[in-house]
Amino acid sequence: MTDALDAVARLFVNDGLSEDEIARQAALYGPLADDVRALIPLAVQTRAGDDDVRQAREHLAAAMELLGRTKEDHPFGTRFNDNGNFRVWGNAVMGLRNAIAPLHRINHDPDGRVWADFHLHVGFEGPAGHTHGGVSALVLDQLLGDAARVGGSPGMTGTLTLRYRKPTPLGDLHGEAKLDRTEGRKAFVTGHISGPHGICVEAEGIFIKPHWPVEDGRDRNQTR
Numbered sequence: 513m514t515d516a517l518d519a520v521a522r523l524f525v526n527d528g529l530s531e532d533e534i535a536r537q538a539a540l541y542g543p544l545a546d547d548v549r550a551l552i553p554l555a556v557q558t559r560a561g562d563d564d565v566r567q568a569r570e571h572l573a574a575a576m577e578l579l580g581r582t583k584e585d586h587p588f589g590t591r592f593n594d595n596g597n598f599r600v601w602g603n604a605v606m607g608l609r610n611a612i613a614p615l616h617r618i619n620h621d622p623d624g625r626v627w628a629d630f631h632l633h634v635g636f637e638g639p640a641g642h643t644h645g646g647v648s649a650l651v652l653d654q655l656l657g658d659a660a661r662v663g664g665s666p667g668m669t670g671t672l673t674l675r676y677r678k679p680t681p682l683g684d685l686h687g688e689a690k691l692d693r694t695e696g697r698k699a700f701v702t703g704h705i706s707g708p709h710g711i712c713v714e715a716e717g718i719f720i721k722p723h724w725p726v727e728d729g730r731d732r733n734q735t736r
């Protein structure tokens with residue numbers, strides 16, 4: 513656990529950025545992630561032939577060379593400033609700079625419910641034409657964890673139990689979660705993902721506040 517503690521402490525950084533600089537970086541790197549995100553379904557669906565694919569790959573190689581000239585050698589972690597503007601831009605579910613992240617925003621209602629409307633493209637396929645079960649788990653883990661945090665009991669996922677009630681289509685989906693109760697350091701949270709024909713996946717999670725020296729105090733309505 514010492515290594516994990518060290519990593520969390522090292523990657524939980526007040527970088528002192530001004531709001532203007534944060535906005536500048538968001539405007540610069542967010543669209544880059546959006547472009548990379550748009551490439552993923554294209555890689556699955558393009559019917560381009562040999563020459564076009566070869567040419568596209570040359571462009572991509574040039575882009576990778578440009579982007580790789582200067583880069584950090586560690587994950588993004590959690591960054592914040594004195595205003596409490598928390599950024600988790602590398603997060604796999606809602607990180608602004610993460611091209612695989614399917615959620616743009618997680619909303620928090622005054623009653624503690626958290627919810628998101630999101631779109632899963634063809635790169636999230638599991639069963640033919642449907643969402644991969646692990647992707648549903650990914651999204652629900654984040655939503656339930658956020659509900660625990662918003663409810664005042666932030667924690668690491670101890671147990672996540674899913675019931676796949678019916679196949680989850682790709683496309684436009686809705687997810688939500690709410691803290692049910694707490695017992696000591698444990699938060700018990702429930703949630704679900706629904707599609708056009710109702711609830712597809714139900715989830716129950718136990719989130720446990722670890723013995724870490726840091727608190728995650730992200731703003732309640734923070735965008736990714």
Ligand SMILES: CCCCCCCCCCCC(=O)SCCNC(=O)CCNC(=O)[C@H](O)C(C)(C)COP(=O)(O)OP(=O)(O)OC[C@H]1O[C@@H](n2cnc3c(N)ncnc32)[C@H](O)[C@@H]1OP(=O)(O)O
Nearest residue numbers: 654657666667668669670671696718720722723726727728
């Ligand atoms: C500031 C926060 C920032 C939190 C930052 C949140 C980021 C959210 C990110 C999204 C969510 C993730 O992906 S999180 C990543 C996936 N999860 C992980 O990697 C977690 C790895 N596991 C761990 O680090 C640890 O096992 C913990 C923290 C979960 C628990 O360790 P611990 O704190 O030493 O727990 P311990 O003292 O033994 O037990 C405390 C109580 O919890 C129960 N318990 C222990 N483990 C489990 C378990 N897996 N499932 C259910 N219950 C459990 C015990 O029975 C006990 O109940 P009683 O006797 O008191 O009744």
